[in-house]
Amino acid sequence: MPITISTKFDFTLDQPTDVILQFEAATIPEQEIVSCNSVLSNSEHCARVPAHDGIGERVLVRAEGKFEVAYDAVVEVKRLTPDISGLAQLAPHELPEDAFEYLLDSTYCPADRFQSIVEEEFGELQGGARVLAIREWVANHLTYTPGSSTSTTTALDSYVERRGICRDYAHVVITMCRASTIPARYVSCFAPGVTPPDFHALAEVFLADETIEGGGAWYIVDATGMAEPGETVKIGVGRDAADVSFLTSFGASHFGNKTVTVTKSD
Missing domain, CATH: 3.10.620.30 (C8orf32 fold)
Incomplete structure (x- = not known):
């Protein structure tokens, strides 16, 4: 099922500060990224690294002042959803x-x-x-x-x-x-x-x-x-x-506004 996602958020850093962001849909077998676009404010440093268990990515940013993030995506979910009531646990x-x-x-x-x-x-x-x-x-x-x-x-x-x-x-x-x-x-x-x-x-x-x-x-x-x-x-x-916080700051930060819109299509 296609899921359409749009989110925007911003925060302010009083001085040059390292920040970890994790806000994008992960590229994994159970979901296909049909389209996506991420727009981030300019920063002193920006790099991508694999996230926990290799599911998704973290964006490492070093910035100062107001920082804005905008993300739009369409994702096709292909996950199997069995009834788990009869499933055994493993030792x-x-x-x-x-x-x-x-x-x-x-x-x-x-x-x-x-x-x-x-x-x-x-x-x-x-x-x-x-x-x-x-x-x-x-x-x-x-x-x-x-x-x-x-x-x-x-x-x-x-x-x-x-x-x-x-x-x-x-x-x-x-x-x-x-x-x-x-x-x-x-x-x-x-x-x-x-x-x-x-x-x-x-x-x-x-x-x-x-x-x-x-x-x-x-x-x-x-x-x-x-x-x-x-x-x-x-x-x-x-x-x-x-x-897996969408925002982790290694210094003082002031969160601003956030909007998240998620809709599904037949």
Whole structure:
């Protein structure tokens, strides 16, 4: 399905400062970039480097003053969206190297603190059935509340406060899955159902692939209910939000305006 994306944002740097930007749709097999155009303000330095797991690119910029970014793209999503309820989870020793790290704690996802919680809440459920139960639990127990979290809010904070935005929903799903010995990673993305329109975040879990004996694959899980897997355009992936922020500044910065428009075509 073709997804049309348009975003603009700007920020101001008081002095020459290094910045990491990650805002473009990733070129990966499950989505085809039909067209794209990125326009950035002039800068002292600008370079592209591969992002986490080689999914997408980061743009490294050194600039001063007002900096503007404009991005337009059309992306054809070709992702398979199977029912994961019957999929098994793989034991740690069966996981490929690139999935194993997503069992471990990260800055916003203290999975070790959730082990007793998931065992008490989800009992004997395993694999995809447990993932779906986790998604439903988060959807039913957290309230989507813009402005309720900050850059320091962890999954444990969101679990206690029972509120958050998409990044917080994703962090709680990821943390509960990791506590269940199911690899889970954070995905930054565009999706046409996001309200209000913005960059979106969701979780992705690694479960068995029924088409490949002994194999596994990544499957999208969105507890906010706003993004359909078959309409989601990935920007990047990581351990949590720290790995895939659309803007990371290594110095003082002042964010200005941002618009994101995402629509789908038949």
